[in-house]
Amino acid sequence: MNSFEFYLTSVCGGVLSCGITHAGLTPFDLVKCNMQANPSKFKSVSCVLGQLCEKHGVGALFRGWLPTLVGYSAQGAIKFGLYEFFKIFYxxxxxxxxxTLICMAGSASAEFIADIALCPFEAVKLRVQTHPxxxxxxxQAFADLWATQGxxxxxKGLLPLWGRQIPYTMVKFACFEKTVDSIYKxxxxxxxxxxSKAVQLGVSFAAGYIAGVSSAVVSQPADNLFSILSCSSGVCVIDAIKNIGVVGLFTRGxxxxxxxVGTMTGAQWGxxxxxxxxxxxxxxxxxARDLKM
Structure with a gap:
């Protein structure tokens, strides 16, 4: 468990688990991002679905799938690969x-690096999904973003992205590992x-779902901030908080x-x-026996 082949397997598993699940849930993400970035225009899920489908067709709900697939495949490769490395290192x-300390420290370290690869694709994805x-x-979104903001x-959304993803991933990995232990115990x-392998994979999905719900709640304020900052030019964190309100920061979307996130995280671990x-x-x-071999 400390070999090149082991880490390569972790990287490949991370690409498959994160890229496929995030891309597959693009419609959910598009609705959420539009509610966060345009709270005055889109006040509910039905409002977003009604306006987008009526004006652009059902296919509009899958806008942004490509930058999502590329960005989260890169992030998944780095996150899962480095998590396995840092878990043994710590x-x-x-x-x-x-x-628990090892899981949280290892996942935070891995996510910090993985988000550097993810951030540009997240910015492009949000531009695609929230374009009027x-x-x-x-x-086109990539070229437009480069031409207008360089x-x-x-x-510019890296700090909020770290604020969203690092607590999210710490809870996601630590809660998953703890839940797996509790289920077997x-x-x-x-x-x-x-x-059987089927039972073990079922445990992985169930523990992943529980971990996903927990991590979604923890990272929600930063997720709202990231969506607003990435979709608005010249808006700072204070302006974003004033725009959505403190309560909205925790509850919007x-x-x-x-x-x-619950469904996605369960599927990722599965x-x-x-x-x-x-x-x-x-x-x-x-x-304990798995951490030093």
């Missing part, structure tokens, strides 16, 4: 028994090693995001562990 420092007449594609346009009467099974590796579980 276990050598603090000892393998500090599982839905006419911009990936290439390099800063791709990274309290709900399944036989050891994990004796469970939250039910939809809980549904989206796909990630399914790929590990395919590669003849054990499914994820941060047991």
């Amino acid at each position: 276990a050598d420092i603090v000892g393998p028994k500090n599982k 007449d839905m006419t911009q594609g990936f290439v 390099y800063n346009g791709f990274y 309290y709900m399944i009467p036989i050891p994990k090693e004796k469970c 939250l039910p939809l995001r809980i549904l989206m 796909i990630y562990d399914a790929y590990k099974v395919y590669a003849k590796l054990p499914t994820s579980r941060a047991m």
Whole structure:
């Protein structure tokens, strides 16, 4: 578990789990982003769906799938690959028994680096999804963002992105590992090693869903800020908070995001562990014996 082949498997699993799930949930993300970026225009889910479908057709709900696929594939590769590395690295420092601390530190370190790769694609995706007449594609949005804002346009949302993604990922990984341990300890009467692969993958999905709901709630304020800042030129954090309000910062788009992120995170862990099974590796579980091998 500390070999090049192991980390390569983690990278490939991360590409599949993050790229496919995020791209597949593009309609949910598009509705959420429009509600966050244009709160005065889109006051509810039905309002967004009605206006967009009536004006641009059902196909408009999939706008932004390409930058989503590319951006989150890159992010997933770095996040999952480095998470497995940092998990072992921190276990050598603090000892393998500090599982929650290791998971949180490892996931935060991995996400910090992964977001640098993700941020430009997130900025382009938001520009595509919130464009008033839905006419911009990936290439056009990229060129327009570069022409109007330059390099800063791709990274002006990096701090809010870190604010959203790092707490989200820390909760996502730590809660997942803790939930997996709890399920095997309290709900399944036989050891994990004796469970079928189907049961183990079912546990991964269930634990991932629970972790996704928890991480969505924690990261919601930063998600709102990122959407507003990335879609508006010359708006600072204070302006964004005034625009949406303190209560709106926590609640705007939250039910939809809980549904989206819970489903997505469950699917991510299911796909990630399914790929590990395919590669003849054990499914994820941060047991002390797994952290130093």
